[in-house]
Amino acid sequence: MDNHPHIDIYFYGKNATEVTGSCILIETSSRKILLECGLYQSTNPVSDFMINSEPLPFNPAEIDYVFCNHTHVDHIGRLPVLYKNRCSAPLIMPKGSAYVLSSLLYDCSKITRFDAKKISRKNHKKLQPYYNDENVDRTMRRLEEYDFNVLHRLDDCVSFMFVPAGHILNSAQLVLFIQDGDLKKKILYTSDLGNTFVKKYYVQPFEKVDSADIVIGESTYGDTYENATEELRNKEIRQLENVIRETCLEKKGTVLIPVFANSRAQELMTVLFHIFSNDPQFRIPVILDTSLGEQICMDYLDTLKKDDLHMFRTVCAWNNMVYFEPYISRTVLDGPAVVLASSGMLNFGPANNWCKSVIRDPLSTILFCGYSPEGSLAEKVKDPAVKELVIEGKKYKKNCKIIDLHSFSSHMQRDALLDYYASIDAKTIFLVHGDSSAKSSLSEELRARLSSSGKDTTVIPFVEKCHHLC
Ligand SMILES: [Zn+2]
16 A cells, blocks of 8 residues: 555446446545445346456455445445455445345345356356355445434544435435545545436435535436426326226236336335325236345335335235235236336346236237336337347237336436536546446536536546546
């Protein structure tokens, strides 16, 4: 370690150039601080496995503190690799993270075991899972949860505060105060920010941070010009209701809604409850077909407080809700239904099975309420030019109705990102967690806004691996 006072940032994660795999290291002469350690996730499980199996580019045993801002797998999914490799640093997360974190990490451990076997068999190799349940146990033992909006002092050199990010349940921005000799820096790491235009269930509203020397900010929607507003949400709620009434009540078909098990499933359950629970004529089952999603529902019940807890308990107890064992085929289903199944990309899990039966049925609907990455099955299903799909070598004609909703995004929209970053009194803004087009577009407009308001903030859209701050 360099003994002269200094503060350097190393952008080790794939989130430096893409929207997945968060991992940033801040180094001073006496401290090493890791900001998140997420899995790389694309639509290719083989290359994901190989990337996530690569050795970490730093020594985990030297880390003093690990911070994670929220429980999405691309931000937390690689933590057990740290603790497998002799890391003994406290894992610092916002209060209310523990239950969801635990469910997700044990699920990832199961998936890496499964992937290692499957890929080894296919390629005649002997690949090992990148971690196991014991590594997750050790990770969970290091977890320390901290309150929002309180300045916490860890030692003479490091203090921090979590500020609500408005992204998912208990998601935070991290404000980090670092001192090394006479050098002092206030660093804001936004992690993922939420959509400020639409009120979300079970999510503390986003709060602004006014100033920081350094901002490391997400840019996912940097080139998405159409904002998902409250007006669009209201319109899409009516559309959701109409599609379900038409498909299930008139045509007696199935509405398949592919969802991610964490956050989106619980949000959709609540949205459907609010639309249909007051209608005694609506006797259509709403099936939750995701074992991880069901586990996370229980984590929500163990985590939420007061009004939110009361609301989610009522939603879970709604008579129409049916909780399915994994991989039950549609043949056991007698009559119309609304099905919330994972994964949201349709590539894996029960949603993939449901898709095979629903897609050929002209009386049924697949309704998307999230982004579908390039190369995913969901992207092909959404594409009106694709009339026939090949799933696991078998051809499927696309006969069902396809609906694509846009207002359920859990990321901050372009206009709000610009307003927020332009409002912060900052010396440097690094853009991460966005592809090159999103960063180019956002940085251009942001520079124009900053200079018109007389600020000399530097915007760095394409980060180098290491930045020497001082
Ligand atoms: Zn996230």
